[in-house]
Amino acid sequence: MRRSRRRLLRPFPQDDRCVPTLSYPAVRDQGVGAVRRRSRGPARAPRPCRGRRGRRRSRPLVGRARGCRGADGRRAVEHELAPGEHVDEYFAVRNLSEQEITFRITAADGFFTQTGRFDILADAAASTAAGTWIEAPAAVTVPAGESVVVPFSLAVPERAEPGDYAAGVTASILTAGSAAGGASVGVESRVGFRVLTRVTGEITPAASLDALAGDHRLSWNPLRPGEATVSFEVVNDGNTRLAAMGTVSVGGRSVAFPAPGQQAQELLPGDRREITVEVDEVWPWVLLTATVTLAPEVLTISDTDAALAPISADVAIWAVPWPQLAILLGAGLVVWAILWRRSRSRRRISAMIDDALRRGREEGRNEMTDRVGAS
Missing domain, CATH: 2.60.40.10 (Immunoglobulins)
Incomplete structure (x- = not known):
């Protein structure tokens, strides 16, 4: 009977390397990035990256001060690579709980939501771009209160088009929870970081x-x-x-x-x-x-x-401008009412004057008629 062995990555003292960390439970403002192994003896040259075309080159860590210890402070791993190149990176998973935890490591294509938050594709969706360029262990077991360095590699395909690509790496665990009504549900908790790659070539922003x-x-x-x-x-x-x-x-x-x-x-x-x-x-x-x-x-x-x-x-x-038009209409109605009342008053006065003149003329004619009859 063949025995299967699970490889456990060795814990390390937090102050012995420049590390990015993914902490569980999640810690706000945690740093993420690459890891460079440091010797306690004489300093060694950086580990060279070997591309698929056979070229060798030393790639310095991005966003890290020389001689740093602990988390390097990066919120994303960023690299500029030519088609066919690859680079080796590391991140740390830190277990802040009081029990040993096995984290599932996932790499997938990244995207931004409509609210501007970065996320990666769900497990049911297949990655087709940068998520497929990342190779990482499927899981890592971290003892309580300790951290484990996890290696991963980023390899750009030979036929990759120039431009920017986004992916993400997450460490997650599945715990049991209770829903309304007492039903048992699985709750996935995960922390992660972005992996941003620019493939060299003609860059055309638009x-x-x-x-x-x-x-x-x-x-x-x-x-x-x-x-x-x-x-x-x-x-x-x-x-x-x-x-x-x-x-x-x-x-x-x-x-x-x-x-x-x-x-x-x-x-x-x-x-x-x-x-x-x-x-x-x-x-x-x-x-x-x-x-x-x-x-x-x-x-x-x-x-x-x-x-x-x-x-x-x-x-x-x-x-x-309906409110302003309503005010103008109201003012217009008031002015019209005032003018109408004035016009009506003028007509009444004119009618009264005409009636008085008519009566005066009638009285004058009657008086003349009476005088002629008397003579």
Whole structure:
């Protein structure tokens, strides 16, 4: 009978290496990135990466200070590789609980949700891009209160097109929970980090605006302006990552997006993201023109210079000033009523004067007739 052996990765002291960490339970603001093994004796040269084309090169760790110990602070693993190259990386899984845990390691294609959060494909969806370039152990067992270094490799296919690709690596566990009514359900908890790869070649950033729409909300106080809402879609037509930013101008008012304190929406190549901007203090002038100016930032992994000229598009917004029209209509009715009453009074006075003159003439004729008859 053949015996199967499960390989356990050796725990290590936290201060002995430069490590990224995935902690369970999750720790906020944890660092992720690569690991370089450090000797307690004389320093050694970095481990060279061997590409599939037989080239050798030393790849320094990204975003890490020399001689650092512990987590290197990166939130993502980023590399710029040529087709056919590969690089070896490491991450650490830290178990903060009081029992030994076996974590399932998953690598899959990454994407950004409509709210701008990064996620990876579910287990039921098959990866077709960068998620298939990552090779990592299927699971790792971490003793209570300790950490384990996990190696993984990133290999770019020979025929990969130039541009940016996103994937993610997660460590997850499945625990039992209770749903409403007492039913038992499985709850998956996972932590992970992004793996961003730029395949070298012709980099062509491009963006466009689509599906522009606008609306104006009136203030029923006629002495106050309203609020315009402009929605549009930013489309990444190039092969690089973009950060969507710019301005929306309506009725002499201008608002920047993202708003101060908010993070710019990041788009992968081929992504389409809807953005809504509200512009306050906009007076309703029947027909308004909203101008969206997109000035996307090209996100780079290396120091490569890549810029994209701003683009703009207009959309018409109907803004009928009903409160102000109601005030004008009311004022018009009041003026008409006043004029009508004045005109009516004038007609009554004129009629009274005419009636008095008529009576006077009749009395004069009667008096003349009486005098003629008496003579």
